Amino acid sequence: MTEAPTQDLTTSSRSRAEVVGLSVLLGVMCLLAGLVLGWTMFGRGGFPLDGSAEAGFSRDMQTHHGQAVQMSLLIAERTEDPDVRTLANDIMTSQQGQAGRMSGWLEVWGLSPTGSEPPMAWMGSDHHGATSPAGESDAMPGMASVTDIANLTAARGVDADRIFLSLMIAHHRGGVEMADDVLARSDRTEVVTLARAMKSAQTSEIAVMEQMLAAKP
Numbered sequence: 001m002t003e004a005p006t007q008d009l010t011t012s013s014r015s016r017a018e019v020v021g022l023s024v025l026l027g028v029m030c031l032l033a034g035l036v037l038g039w040t041m042f043g044r045g046g047f048p049l050d051g052s053a054e055a056g057f058s059r060d061m062q063t064h065h066g067q068a069v070q071m072s073l074l075i076a077e078r079t080e081d082p083d084v085r086t087l088a089n090d091i092m093t094s095q096q097g098q099a100g101r102m103s104g105w106l107e108v109w110g111l112s113p114t115g116s117e118p119p120m121a122w123m124g125s126d127h128h129g130a131t132s133p134a135g136e137s138d139a140m141p142g143m144a145s146v147t148d149i150a151n152l153t154a155a156r157g158v159d160a161d162r163i164f165l166s167l168m169i170a171h172h173r174g175g176v177e178m179a180d181d182v183l184a185r186s187d188r189t190e191v192v193t194l195a196r197a198m199k200s201a202q203t204s205e206i207a208v209m210e211q212m213l214a215a216k217p
Helices: 004-042 053-078 082-108 121-126 146-154 157-183 189-215
Strands: none
Touching: 053 082, 053 121, 053 146, 053 157, 053 189, 082 157, 082 189, 121 157, 146 157, 157 189
């Protein structure tokens, strides 16, 4: 009669130990599942993978910005309109800075500056190519063609202003499209913040450039 409580106590302690052990095992399994999910979605350190929308956007938008800077440099040397020159300088400054930020992301994420996939592949089946203002095909929306750049290079004064404004309006619209596309695919704070800033600034500049173009004789 005196041994029963001891046996019950031993059984109860063993049951509690089994419950604790099972809880620990479940906790470890959940942790491992979370780590596997993190590696699958974002790679080491929770950073985007090479083929992610974030990486593709960062690479492609640097290329996109690079052409905007190129066209801005060209018009700054060819225009006689101080407002056009000021706009071009603003575009150069802002887009060079943004390109630097995106280059920095890739370095922090441990990714190469260039990817193995073609431009805009990060959009998958949603992307169907684009057409330049000169009617030539290009993977990125809003990009000026070789012919477009040659026309701008050869022009001077008001003619150059018209070409630049027309090309940059199309270019900015393409940039806004790309910003919208990554906003629909990413929730990374740095990417979302910059994409929203790009969309806001370029939308405002489109309105300004449309007014400037309409005022050209």
